[in-house]
Amino acid sequence: MLRTIVQFPNIVFWFIGLLLIIKYLLKANFKNKKCKSEILIGNAQTIGNRKEQEDAFATIKDDNRILAVLADGMGGFALGKEASDLVVQTFLEAFSRNYNINSINKFLINTAYISNSKVLELAENRHVGTTLVTAMFNNNVFYWAAVGDSSLYLYRNRELFPMNQKHIYANKLKAEYKAGEISREEQFSHPKRDRLTSYLGYEDFHEIDYSKTPIELKKEDKIIICSDGISDVISNIELENILEKKIHPIDTSEMILKLVLNKHRTNQDNATVIVLEKVK
Numbered sequence: 001m002l003r004t005i006v007q008f009p010n011i012v013f014w015f016i017g018l019l020l021i022i023k024y025l026l027k028a029n030f031k032n033k034k035c036k037s038e039i040l041i042g043n044a045q046t047i048g049n050r051k052e053q054e055d056a057f058a059t060i061k062d063d064n065r066i067l068a069v070l071a072d073g074m075g076g077f078a079l080g081k082e083a084s085d086l087v088v089q090t091f092l093e094a095f096s097r098n099y100n101i102n103s104i105n106k107f108l109i110n111t112a113y114i115s116n117s118k119v120l121e122l123a124e125n126r127h128v129g130t131t132l133v134t135a136m137f138n139n140n141v142f143y144w145a146a147v148g149d150s151s152l153y154l155y156r157n158r159e160l161f162p163m164n165q166k167h168i169y170a171n172k173l174k175a176e177y178k179a180g181e182i183s184r185e186e187q188f189s190h191p192k193r194d195r196l197t198s199y200l201g202y203e204d205f206h207e208i209d210y211s212k213t214p215i216e217l218k219k220e221d222k223i224i225i226c227s228d229g230i231s232d233v234i235s236n237i238e239l240e241n242i243l244e245k246k247i248h249p250i251d252t253s254e255m256i257l258k259l260v261l262n263k264h265r266t267n268q269d270n271a272t273v274i275v276l277e278k279v280k
Helices: 002-035 082-096 104-123 169-178 184-189 235-244 250-261
Strands: 039-046 055-061 064-071 132-138 141-147 152-158 158-160 222-226 273-276
Touching: 039 064, 039 132, 039 235, 055 082, 055 169, 055 250, 055 273, 064 222, 082 104, 082 141, 104 141, 104 152, 104 184, 132 222, 132 250, 152 235, 152 273, 158 235, 169 184, 222 235, 235 250, 250 273
Parallel strands: none
Antiparallel strands: 039 273, 055 064, 064 132, 132 141, 152 158, 152 222, 222 273
């Protein structure tokens, strides 16, 4: 009995010591996690004055990566909503399956081509199409890819930088004007200047804009992904005036959408915006 009484405190001290070690390890692990790069996310969306919401978007993240994707179904074609939903779902499934992505650029481009094939299958010889903007963040860098006329911007040091070139006929007209083939008036009055020259669901799809090298993120950088219901309505200066505010990306997204709606456009398109901000 005496032997048991002598040993009991030793067990207690051993147990307390073990708890202290566990506490220290948990604290150290938590501290390391807090020191990692942190990206905050916000989004906002409106149907505008359209009968159906044909914009689709999503963000998904794991331990080190974030994927943001937006697709704007083409309203002049059939199944715009179904096409945009299909593209977003394709990217989410591909992201979830690929835990070890050696080349993010290759992943984004390949998934865009897979999405194009799926939209063509959906179409069944009908005209079906959607735009695409996607970005993947891996620790302190990000990569992006874009098809169509949706937009991606980088906001840094109080300045907004458009990252992708829209795939619209206006670019061809601009080149023809610079070559002296058409007049300035013809360049801006052409009835097809806003027509898409590349989109998902296009049988001859090959034109995709993407980051050639990883883009390093700096503290307070903001990435904006939006459909043309945003970019065609508000100016870059108006967008900068909102982005300079030190508020959460959720509030930033809502302010952008509010500005769009306050324009009271009778033909307001579906509008979607995703804002991501590096805070560490």
